[in-house]
Amino acid sequence: MTQTxxxxxxxxxxxxxxxxxxxxxxxxxxxxxxxxLGRQPLGxxxxxxxxxxxxxxxxxxxxxxxxxxxxxxxxxxxLAGRAEEIPPRYELAWTGKDGxxxxxxxxxxxxxxxxxxxxxLFAQGVHWHAWRWLGAHPRVVDEVAGVxxxxxxxxxxxxxxxxxFNGWDGRCHPMRRRPSGVWELFVPELxxxxxxxxxxxxxxxxxxLKADPYARRMEPPxxxxxxxxxxxxxxxxxxxxxxARRRRDWLRAPLAAYEAxxxxxxxxxxxxxxxxxxxxxxxxxxxxxxxxxxLELLPVMEHPFGGSWGYQTLGYFAxxxxxxxxxxxxxxxxxxxxxxxxxxxxxTPAHFPNDAHGLARFxxxxxxxxxxxxxxxxPDWGTLTYDYGRPEVRNxxxxxxxxxxxxxxxxxxxxxxxxxxxxLDYSRKPGEWRPxxxxxxENLEAIEFLQHLNAVVHERHPGAVVIAEESTAWPLVTRPTxxxxxxxxxxxxxxxxxxxxxxxxxxxxxxxxxxxxxxFGMLYAHxxxxxxxxxxxxxxxxxxxxxxxxxxxxxxxxxxxxLLYLYQWTYPGKKLLFMGGEFAVRREWDHDRALDWExxxxxxxxxxxxxxGDLNRLYCAWPAxxxxxxxxxxFEWIDCHDAAQSVVSYLxxxxxxxxxxxxxxxxxxxYGYRIGVPQAGTYRERLNTDAAVYGGGNxxxxxxxxxxxxxxxxxSHSLSLTLPPLGGIVLVPDQDER
Numbered sequence: 001m002t003q004t005x006x007x008x009x010x011x012x013x014x015x016x017x018x019x020x021x022x023x024x025x026x027x028x029x030x031x032x033x034x035x036x037l038g039r040q041p042l043g044x045x046x047x048x049x050x051x052x053x054x055x056x057x058x059x060x061x062x063x064x065x066x067x068x069x070x071x072x073x074x075x076x077x078x079l080a081g082r083a084e085e086i087p088p089r090y091e092l093a094w095t096g097k098d099g100x101x102x103x104x105x106x107x108x109x110x111x112x113x114x115x116x117x118x119x120x121l122f123a124q125g126v127h128w129h130a131w132r133w134l135g136a137h138p139r140v141v142d143e144v145a146g147v148x149x150x151x152x153x154x155x156x157x158x159x160x161x162x163x164x165f166n167g168w169d170g171r172c173h174p175m176r177r178r179p180s181g182v183w184e185l186f187v188p189e190l191x192x193x194x195x196x197x198x199x200x201x202x203x204x205x206x207x208x209l210k211a212d213p214y215a216r217r218m219e220p221p222x223x224x225x226x227x228x229x230x231x232x233x234x235x236x237x238x239x240x241x242x243x244a245r246r247r248r249d250w251l252r253a254p255l256a257a258y259e260a261x262x263x264x265x266x267x268x269x270x271x272x273x274x275x276x277x278x279x280x281x282x283x284x285x286x287x288x289x290x291x292x293x294x295l296e297l298l299p300v301m302e303h304p305f306g307g308s309w310g311y312q313t314l315g316y317f318a319x320x321x322x323x324x325x326x327x328x329x330x331x332x333x334x335x336x337x338x339x340x341x342x343x344x345x346x347x348t349p350a351h352f353p354n355d356a357h358g359l360a361r362f363x364x365x366x367x368x369x370x371x372x373x374x375x376x377x378x379p380d381w382g383t384l385t386y387d388y389g390r391p392e393v394r395n396x397x398x399x400x401x402x403x404x405x406x407x408x409x410x411x412x413x414x415x416x417x418x419x420x421x422x423x424l425d426y427s428r429k430p431g432e433w434r435p436x437x438x439x440x441x442e443n444l445e446a447i448e449f450l451q452h453l454n455a456v457v458h459e460r461h462p463g464a465v466v467i468a469e470e471s472t473a474w475p476l477v478t479r480p481t482x483x484x485x486x487x488x489x490x491x492x493x494x495x496x497x498x499x500x501x502x503x504x505x506x507x508x509x510x511x512x513x514x515x516x517x518x519x520f521g522m523l524y525a526h527x528x529x530x531x532x533x534x535x536x537x538x539x540x541x542x543x544x545x546x547x548x549x550x551x552x553x554x555x556x557x558x559x560x561x562x563l564l565y566l567y568q569w570t571y572p573g574k575k576l577l578f579m580g581g582e583f584a585v586r587r588e589w590d591h592d593r594a595l596d597w598e599x600x601x602x603x604x605x606x607x608x609x610x611x612x613g614d615l616n617r618l619y620c621a622w623p624a625x626x627x628x629x630x631x632x633x634x635f636e637w638i639d640c641h642d643a644a645q646s647v648v649s650y651l652x653x654x655x656x657x658x659x660x661x662x663x664x665x666x667x668x669x670x671y672g673y674r675i676g677v678p679q680a681g682t683y684r685e686r687l688n689t690d691a692a693v694y695g696g697g698n699x700x701x702x703x704x705x706x707x708x709x710x711x712x713x714x715x716s717h718s719l720s721l722t723l724p725p726l727g728g729i730v731l732v733p734d735q736d737e738r
Contacts, residue, residue, distance in 0.1 A: 018076060019071055019072070019073065019074055019076075021036045022052065022071050022075065022076035023074070025037075025052045025075075025076065025171060025174070026052075026054070026074065026075060026171060028158055028160060028170045028171045028174065028199070029157070029201065030158065030174060031157070031158070031177075033052075033108065033174040034108055034176050036052075037050050037051065037052055037106075037108035038050065038106060038109050039106075039108075039109055041083075042080065045082060045084075046080060046082060047080070047081065047082075047083045048078055048081075049061065049079045049080075049086055049090065049106070050076060050077070050078050051077045051078075051092055051094075051106060051108075052075055052076050052171065053077060053092075053094055053172070054075045054169060055096050055097060055098075055166075055169070055172070056077065056094035056095065056096060056097070057094070057095045057096060057097050058094060058095045059077040059079075059092055059093070059094040059095075060092075060093045061090060061091075061092070061093075062091045062092075062093055062103075063091070063103060065093075066081070077094075089105060089109055089110075089142055089144065090105070090109060091103055091105050091106075092104060092105070092106050104188055105144050105146070105188035105189065107173060107185055107186060107187050107188060110186045112176060112178065112184065113139070113141065113148050113184060113186055114133055114150055114178060114182065114184050115133075118130075118133050119178060119179075119182055120180075122134075122152075122391075122392060122395055123391060123392065124391055125390075125391030125394040126391075127395050127399065128399060128402050128460070129399065129402070129406075130214070130395055130396070131214050131216065131317050131399050131400075131403050131407075133148075133150060134150045134151065134213075135149075135150065135216060135317065136148070136194075136212060136215065136216075136226065136228045136229070137231065138191065138228065138230055139186065141186055141188075144188050144189075145188070145189070145191070146186055146187050146188035146189055146190050147186070147187050147191070147192075147228050148185075148186045148187075149175065149185050149186075149187065149198075149212075150182055150183065151175075151183050151198050151212060151213070151214070152180075152181055152182050152183075152213075152367075152392055153181065153183055153198070153200055153362060153363040153367070154181030154363065154367065154392075155181075155202070155363045155364060155367070156201060156203075156364065157201045158174055158200070158201040159174070159183040159198055160172070160173050160174045160198070160199045160200075161173045161175060161185055161187065161196055161197075161198060161199075162196065162197055162198070162199045163194055163195050163196035164195050165187070165190055165194055168197075168199075170201075170207070173185055173187060183198075190228065191228070192228050192229060192230040194227070195219065195228075196212070196225065196227075196228065197210060197211055197212070197224075197225055197226060197357070198210045198211075200362070200364070202365070203364055206364055208356075208361075208362075208363070209356075209357060210357055210358070210362060211224055211226045211314065211315075211357045212226040213316065213317075213359060213362070213368075213396065214316075214317055214396075215227065215229075215315060215317060215318050216229040216317050216318055217229040217318050217319075217321065217325065218302045218315050218318045218320075218321055219321060220321040220322055221304055221305075221306070221320075221321075221322065224304065224357045226318075232326075232330075232407055234330045234334075236334055236409065237334055237338055238333075238334050238337035238338055238409060241337035241338065241340075242337070242409060245342075245411060245462075245463035245464070246462050246463050247462075248463045250463060250465055250489065251529070251630055252623075252627045252628070252629075253626065254293055254574075254619055254620040254625075254626040255293055255294060255531075255574040255575070255626075256291070256294065256569075256576075256577075256616050256619060257292065257293070257294040257295065257296040257344060257576045258287050258290065258292040258294070258296065258579065258582070259296045259297075259298070259535055259536060259576055260283065260295060260296070260297055260298070260579045261297075261298045261309060261579065261589075261591060262274075262276075262279055262300065262322075262323055263306065263322060263323075263591060264589070264590065264591050264592065264593060264594055264595065265279070265283065265579055265594065265595060266279070266282060266594050266597070267594040271593075273322055273323055275323050275324040275328060276323045276324040276329050276331065276332040277328055277332070279323065279332065280331070280332040280335045281335070283295065284335055284336055284341055287341055288339060288340070289613065290582060290609070290616060291612075291613045291615075291617045291619075291620065292341070292616055293341070293620065294341065294344055295336060295341055295342070295343050295344065296344040296345075296414060296576060297343065297344070297345055298310050298311075298346050298536065299311055299313055299346045299347065299416075300319050300323075300329065301313040301315050301316055301317075301318065301319070301320065301345075301347070301348075301400075302314060302315025302318040302319070302321065303320065303353075304353065304355050304357075304358070305353065306322075306592070307591065308353070309536070309591055310348075311416060312351075312353040312381075312383060313348045313352060313353075314352060314353060314355065314357075316396070316397075316400040317400060317403050319408075329408060330407075330408055330409075333409050333410065334409070342411040342412070343409075343410055343411050344412045344413065344414055344465070345404055345412075345414070346413075346416055347400070347401065347404070347413040347414065347415055347416065348417070349386065349400075349401075349416075349421070349449075349453075350378070350386070350415075350416060350420050350421045351381060351383040351384060351385050351386070351417065351420070352369075352384055352386070353383050353384075354382070354383065354384055360384055367393075368384070368386060368393055369384040369387060370385055370386070370387040370389075371387065372434065374428075374432060374433055374434055375424070375434070378420065378427075379426075379428055380420070380427050385421075387445075388421075388445035388446045388448070388449045394449050394452070397449065397453070398449075398452065398456065401413055401453055401466075402457070405457065405460075405464055406461075410464075411464055411465070412465035412466060412467060412489070413465075413466050413467070414468075414492075415450075415467065415468050415488070418450070418468045418469055418477075419469075419470050419471050419474070421446040422442065422443055422446060422447065422450075422470070422474055423441055423443065423472070424441050447486070450487070450488075451481040451485075451486055451487050453466070454481065454487030454488055454489075458487070458489070465489035465490060466487075466488050466489050467488065467489060467490045467491065467492065467531060468486070468488040468491045469491075469492050469494075470491050470492065470494075471492075474486075475527075477491045477528055478490055478491050479528075489529065490529045490530065490531050490574060491528045491529065491530060492530070492531050492533045492535075492576075493525075493530035493532050493533070493573055494533070495521060495524070496525075496530070496532055496571070496573070497532065497533055497534065497535075497538070499517040499518075499520060499521060500517065500568075501538065501549060502514075502517055503517035503518055503665075504549065504550055504560055504564060505549055505551070506551070507551045508551070508552075508556075508646065508665065508666045508726070511646045511665055511666065512643045512644055512645075512646055513643075515643035515646065518640075518648055518665075519648070521571075522640075525571075525572050525635070526572070526630065526631065526632045526635075530572070530573040530574070530629075531574040531575070531576055532568050532571060532573040532576065533576040534546065534564075534568065534577050534581055535576060535578050536589060539578060539580070539581070539589045540588055540589050541588075542588075543588070545580070545581075545585050545586050545587055545589075546561060546581050547561045547584040547585075547586060547608075548586060552667070554604065556667055556726060558607070558608065558695055559667070559696065559725065559726035559727060560726050561584055562611050562689040562690075562695070563663060563664075563665065563689055563726055563727055563728050565577075565608075565611060565612060565615055565689075566615065566687070566689050566728040566730070567663055567728065569615040569618070569619050569625070570619075570650075570652060570661045570728075570730065572628075572629045572630070572635050572652075574629065575616075575619070579595060580595045580596075582608065582609050582612040583599060583600055583608055583612075584599070584608045585599065586599070603695055604695040606695075607695030607696070608694070608695065610693055610694060611689060611694045614687060615687070618686065622654075622657070622659060622732075623654040623655075623657070624657050625652050625659065627654040627655070628653060628654055633653060634652060634653055635652060636650060636651040636653065637650050638650055638651060638660070638662075638675050638677075638715075639675060639676075645666065645668075645670065645673075646664070646665040647662065647664050647665070647666075647670065648662075649661065649662040649663070649675045651678070657735075658678065658733070659686070659731065659732050660683065660731040660732075660733075661730055661731075662721060662723060662728060662729050662731070663727075663728040664723040664725065664726065664727055664728065665726065666726065667725045667726050668725055669699050669722065669723060670721070670722070670723035671722050671723075672720050672721075672722075673720070673721045673722070673723050674719065674720050674721070675712065675713065675718060675721065676711070676712035676713035676714060676715030676717070677707055677717050677718060677733075678715060678716075678717070679707070679717060680707050680709065680716075681706075681707055681733050681734050682705070682707070682733070682734040683704060683707060683731040683732065683733050683734070684703065684704050684732050684734055685702075685703050685705070685731055686730045686732045687730040688700040688724060688727065688728075688729045688730075689724065689727045689728050689729075690724030690725070696724065696727065697724070699722060699723075699724035699725065699727065700722060700724055700729065701722050701729070704734075705719050705720070705721060705731070707719055708720065719731070
């Protein structure tokens with residue numbers, strides 16, 4: 001073996017000064033560690049193996065092979081020999097400075113693993129499955145098991161993967177830079193469960209320690225490390241559900257969603273969280289009993305701050321570890337599907353938090369956030385907004401959406417804060433925003449992203465839905481992209497929700513002056529495919545619980561709440577109710593404590609819960625209440641003009657049948673109240689919110705009423721009804737007499 005100093009002067013890569021290379025490695029500043037480390041050719045059939053091991057005292061080739069020489073005053077070890085004596089895949093054995101003995105393959109003996117084609121698609125923003133190669137993936141390369149790490153950090157000077165396996169030392173595993181701005185490294189002998197982050201040296205010299213944007217599992221907060229997750233091998237049992245979903249016409253099918261926050265629905269006796277498997281056993285049984293068709297979960301994507309309820313997401317590919325593992329969450333969804341419950345997830349592509357370990361200034365400069373300071377910060381929450389004009393950022397978000405649909409069989413996404421994505425001047429004053437290239441206020445890049453997202457989801461996952469939380473009058477939100485729409489399946493009807501709650505907040509004696517709050521919504525009810533939400537946003541931050549929003553004593557409040565629910569379930573649009581509303585919780589929602597389940601021992605609360613269950617069953621059983629929710633032909637006013645008595649009446653129709661709905665918004669019973677109906681016969685009182693089983697006073701029509709051949713309101717027949725105070729009724733024509 002020749003002396004190190006003599007040998008390196010002839011190195012073909014031009015590295016005449018190995019001590020200088022070792023200093024760059026020791027400073028974690030080397031621009032190309034693969035050019036120095038690993039098995040390097042010397043010419044004339046000779047090679048040299050170099051290993052930089054800051055934690056090693058001595059090194060040998062394999063357990064019993066020749067010893068490496070240490071380059072003086074460095075942690076760089078070298079060994080030269082004939083090419084045939086040192087195989088391309090070799091092991092290093094080293095004694096640590098702590099006295100421990102370690103053996104493993106050299107990461108720098110492995111060539112690039114990522115395909116140029118994958119990185120090309122990623123750079124174009126159209127790689128639908130980027131999570132399959134970015135992040136951390138257990139792999140077997142040349143019969144050697146390990147983990148392949150890959151991260152996009154386009155402006156970094158150096159990126160290292162660090163973790164428990166190398167003492168979180170950024171000098172140990174610097175990564176290979178690819179031309180796409182992606183960095184990769186295969187670390188042999190590493191396995192699932194390993195904790196890791198990326199140590200990034202920015203161009204200005206700052207050292208950053210970042211969680212993996214594509215991590216599929218993370219430590220439970222407040223810890224912030226990413227965790228190597230095995231590839232998905234979950235044995236799904238929901239094949240029947242998934243096939244039925246693919247054929248399902250969601251436009252004409254019932255959808256009643258129970259919105260839940262997993263951390264505060266129920267808790268353990270000691271106040272701790274239930275895990276995914278404990279939650280699903282209780283939650284599915286409860287939701288089925290109440291007749292809901294879907295669960296809509298506040299974001300389960302990993303988030304550092306529990307007080308954000310998940311809406312400040314950092315783990316866009318990782319179910320929160322607060323409640324268990326990714327497979328535990330797969331089991332959650334699987335159990336829902338096998339028991340006939342769909343699962344919708346809230347998803348937040350509008351903004352992200354600025355936590356130091358997250359996406360903010362990921363490689364020292366703006367990577368995920370917009371580079372324009374006037375567009376980078378969300379004015380309402382102090383979070384950062386995405387740069388939708390950057391293909392790799394669009395790809396990150398698109399891949400996240402598809403990940404939940406494909407890897408977790410999610411049935412749909414509710415996209416949060418869409419309005420803030422669409423408008424450049426959203427919550428900004430004049431001078432705080434710049435117009436687009438045409439001089440307008442529309443965020444053209446965000447519009448293009450949303451259209452692409454919706455087109456891809458609907459093409460690849462028939463039956464899955466994408467729902468917009470969009471609070472403005474932006475046109476064509478739920479119309480196809482090929483006619484200029486955004487392409488969403490549905491949109492929350494925030495106008496209906498605000499108008500209705502505002503109307504009900506007035507004392508009944510004054511409601512006649514605000515009657516238009518009830519009727520105005522039908523002017524636009526079929527311009528979009530709407531969901532009617534009574535969501536978590538309406539029961540926090542001083543807004544009070546639903547039942548506490550209404551005037552009067554408890555009798556009036558509970559009666560008004562029951563009337564509201566009948567109105568919601570019979571008005572055109574899919575349904576959403578936040579947890580606790582179904583049994584009239586009396587305090588605002590607190591994400592740090594469970595719902596007040598003890599209220600169910602009291603009849604008024606049990607009555608509301610029973611009503612919600614009966615409304616769901618009525619809604620699902622009668623196509624007249626759901627089959628034409630998005631079509632003008634599915635709704636017809638009987639009388640919308642009775643402001644003096646604060647009563648509205650209408651028909652809901654499908655292809656063959658109809659139901660009659662009459663709502664009385666005053667605490668005065670109405671006797672002999674006449675409405676016109678389309679046909680003769682007996683009309684059964686299918687539901688009355690004042691029934692004693694719901695906590696009411698049993699004011700009604702004794703189960704049925706006979707139509708009279710008396711013209712009224714332009715119809716050939718009419719009914720003389722008894723309307724309950726602050727109550728509503730649903731009447732169904734007796735089909736045997738049609």
